[in-house]
Amino acid sequence: MKDVARHAGVSVSTVSYVLNDSGPVAPARKARVLDAVRVLDYAPNEAARGLKRRSAPTIGLVVPELSNQFFALLVEGVEQTVSASGGLVVLCAPEATGAAESVNGRLLRSQRINGIVYLSGAMTSPRSLLELTRLGPVVLVDEQVPGFDLPAIVSDNRRGAREVAAHVIGFGHRRLAIIAGPKNLWSTQQRLSGYREAIASIGIEPDSVPIHWGDYHQQSGWDGADKFLSGPPADRPTALLCANDLMAVGALEYCRSRNITVPTDLSVVGFDDLPFVSLLTPRLTTVRQPARDMGQQAASLLSDLIEDTAGPESPDPLPTTLQVRDSVVTPSD
Numbered sequence: 001m002k003d004v005a006r007h008a009g010v011s012v013s014t015v016s017y018v019l020n021d022s023g024p025v026a027p028a029r030k031a032r033v034l035d036a037v038r039v040l041d042y043a044p045n046e047a048a049r050g051l052k053r054r055s056a057p058t059i060g061l062v063v064p065e066l067s068n069q070f071f072a073l074l075v076e077g078v079e080q081t082v083s084a085s086g087g088l089v090v091l092c093a094p095e096a097t098g099a100a101e102s103v104n105g106r107l108l109r110s111q112r113i114n115g116i117v118y119l120s121g122a123m124t125s126p127r128s129l130l131e132l133t134r135l136g137p138v139v140l141v142d143e144q145v146p147g148f149d150l151p152a153i154v155s156d157n158r159r160g161a162r163e164v165a166a167h168v169i170g171f172g173h174r175r176l177a178i179i180a181g182p183k184n185l186w187s188t189q190q191r192l193s194g195y196r197e198a199i200a201s202i203g204i205e206p207d208s209v210p211i212h213w214g215d216y217h218q219q220s221g222w223d224g225a226d227k228f229l230s231g232p233p234a235d236r237p238t239a240l241l242c243a244n245d246l247m248a249v250g251a252l253e254y255c256r257s258r259n260i261t262v263p264t265d266l267s268v269v270g271f272d273d274l275p276f277v278s279l280l281t282p283r284l285t286t287v288r289q290p291a292r293d294m295g296q297q298a299a300s301l302l303s304d305l306i307e308d309t310a311g312p313e314s315p316d317p318l319p320t321t322l323q324v325r326d327s328v329v330t331p332s333d
Contacts, residue, residue: 001308007036056086057306059299060113062132063093064121068216068246069274070291071119074141077295078117085303115302117295120145120185137305141298144186151305151314153298157187157271160287160320161194161243164269167285167322168239169202171330173267176204177237178211179224179247191243191271210237214247221250229260238266238331245270245277245286252280267328273321283325290318 001019005012010029017025018033025033036042059082063071075091082089090113115136118129120143129145132138140152168176178195181188196206212227214220221242229236242248248270255262262268263282270277273288297315 001042003040004033004036004042007040008032056088057082057114057303058088058090058112059302060116060132060135061089061091061119062116063091063119065093069276070142070244070272070289073291074119074295074298077292077297078141078299079295080292081296081299081303115139115306117141117298117302118150119143137302139298139302139305141294142187146186151301153294153301153315154187154317155289155294155320156317157190157320158194158197160271160289160322161191161241162198163194163320163322164271164285164287165195165198165241166201167324168241168267168269168328169198171239171267171328173239173331174202174204175237175331176209176239176241177224177228178209179214179221179240179242179251180211181214181216181243181247183213188243195241214243216244216246218246218250218253221247221252222254223250225251225254229254229258229266233265233333236266238333239328240266240268242268242270245272245274245284248284248286249277249280252284263327263329264332267331269328273323278323278325282327285325285327286323288321288323290320294318 001012001015005015008015008029010033014025014029015033018030019037059078061075061078063075066072066075079089113135116132116138118132118138118140120140126145126147129138129148133148133150138150140150142154144152144154176199178192180192192211199206199209210228212220212224214224224247225240228240240248240251242251248268251268252262255266255268260266268284270284270286271289272291273286277284277286297318301315
């Protein structure tokens with residue numbers, strides 16, 4: 001709309017009056033606006049027009065599940081921002097309910113959604129995401145999706161992973177193992193890249209560090225720990241780099257079940273800084289992501305897109321913070 005106003009030499013409000021037939025406009029100005037619309041091939045943002053009519057947005061929010069507290073904090077951030085403007089959030093959690101994403105797409109269409117905040121999961125279907133982009137603006141949060149040029153609110157996963165791995169290495173650990181997230185997720189690859197950069201910086205070949213591909217759930221942390229720790233002590237890693245806190249908790253549970261003492265026998269780190277991990281024994285060293293802030297920024301960016309006041313570019317990643325606690329010590333051997 002700004003481009004149309006600039007081309008026609010009128011204000012944005014004048015363009016809005018012409019397109020919505022909502023105010024008086026002199027015939028000459030109206031003709032210039034319509035000519036600019038034709039020349040620029042401008043298509044009005046229907047979601048924005050709906051927003052203006054209702055004065056408050058209805059936002060679709062797609063999350064993989066709510067059992068992961070990180071996702072719940074993101075949802076809180078979205079809800080806080082949308083509700084502050086009098087808007088409504090329609091929540092869909094396809095992996096939690098077992099419903100196909102296409103079913104959620106039909107639900108969102110039935111709600112006359114103005115736009116969507118989308119948290120990608122391991123089961124994300126590109127076809128379903130494409131379907132959702134036809135409903136209005138879409139803002140990704142926490143993940144980027146290959147093949148989709150959509151604005152995204154993410155944290156600096158790579159830097160956070162590099163810092164926590166460097167912290168572990170700084171204590172003298174050289175026998176490392178990684179419990180990673182799902183291979184197909186952007187966050188998994190970013191964190192893995194960060195780990196590998198820290199490992200390479202001390203002359204260790206990153207490909208020599210074993211990886212267990214988990215799924216960001218607690219059980220896969222247990223499975224990864226079992227894979228790495230079930231052999232003779234001399235063959236075990238002295239530190240586990242877990243790509244999220246839930247998998248770190250699973251690894252800690254495995255260690256307790258096998259009388260492996262953390263951190264004396266094994267150091268463990270996570271990623272996310274879920275509220276409860278500072279209460280664990282030992283308190284978990286991890287990387288804090290600003291989950292609520294990410295949700296709030298995603299909702300604000302979506303609102304700007306709906307109102308046609310923001311460009312499609314993604315802002316810089318939000319900073320992560322290393323949280324040093326008690327789960328890393330110098331290796332005993």
